[in-house]
Amino acid sequence: MSRPAVAVDYDHDGICQAEFRKAMSNFPTGVAVLTAAENGTRYGMTVNSLTSVSLTPSLLLVCPKKGSSTGEALKRTGRFAVNILSADQEDLCKRFAGEHAPRFEGLEEVEERDALPLLPNSLVHLICEVHAVHPAGDHDIVVGRVTQGQVAAGDPLLFHQGSLTHHRRESA
Numbered sequence: 001m002s003r004p005a006v007a008v009d010y011d012h013d014g015i016c017q018a019e020f021r022k023a024m025s026n027f028p029t030g031v032a033v034l035t036a037a038e039n040g041t042r043y044g045m046t047v048n049s050l051t052s053v054s055l056t057p058s059l060l061l062v063c064p065k066k067g068s069s070t071g072e073a074l075k076r077t078g079r080f081a082v083n084i085l086s087a088d089q090e091d092l093c094k095r096f097a098g099e100h101a102p103r104f105e106g107l108e109e110v111e112e113r114d115a116l117p118l119l120p121n122s123l124v125h126l127i128c129e130v131h132a133v134h135p136a137g138d139h140d141i142v143v144g145r146v147t148q149g150q151v152a153a154g155d156p157l158l159f160h161q162g163s164l165t166h167h168r169r170e171s172a
């Protein structure tokens, strides 16, 4: 059965960001918080541009907007951590995407590994070294080499069509 569809010419200056964002919002993703640290200052931002790239070596990519404080800090220091959020961490997603500053204020139980902040109760923690940075429009593609990781059991927080959601699997 064919679905009703709207054709849009994206290769045209007149097409607004909102249309492209709307198209891509149909690709559901998980949600993570990137963290970095520099001279005792902690940085963190919510991202959904996280993708695995290579198995040997273990590489992933994230796309921070050019000029974002966390993205610039991780480029300067060459190191960052990825905290993949669990279904019950919507509050952290919003905290690290919003105006709340400083973002770590009032957060308890933030651990550190190699001086990088790790958010408590996240599904996955990955410690990365910056492998490469590729400028891409108004964002950077940051490729990270994963040096350490930790994985917990649970369901992930999801982002789909502009909303946070989750899908609880039936337990086996």
Ligand SMILES: Cc1cc2nc3c(=O)[nH]c(=O)nc-3n(C[C@H](O)[C@H](O)[C@H](O)COP(=O)(O)O)c2cc1C
Binding pocket: 031, 044, 045, 046, 047, 048, 049, 050, 063, 064, 065, 066, 067, 068, 069, 070, 071, 093, 096, 097, 098, 139, 159
């Ligand atoms: C679900 C979700 C996913 C996001 N993904 C990204 C992303 O991949 N790249 C990006 O630059 N901003 C992303 N943002 C927006 C940033 O989290 C937001 O702009 C943040 O304030 C940037 O932090 P900083 O500039 O203070 O470091 C996302 C926001 C949300 C809610």
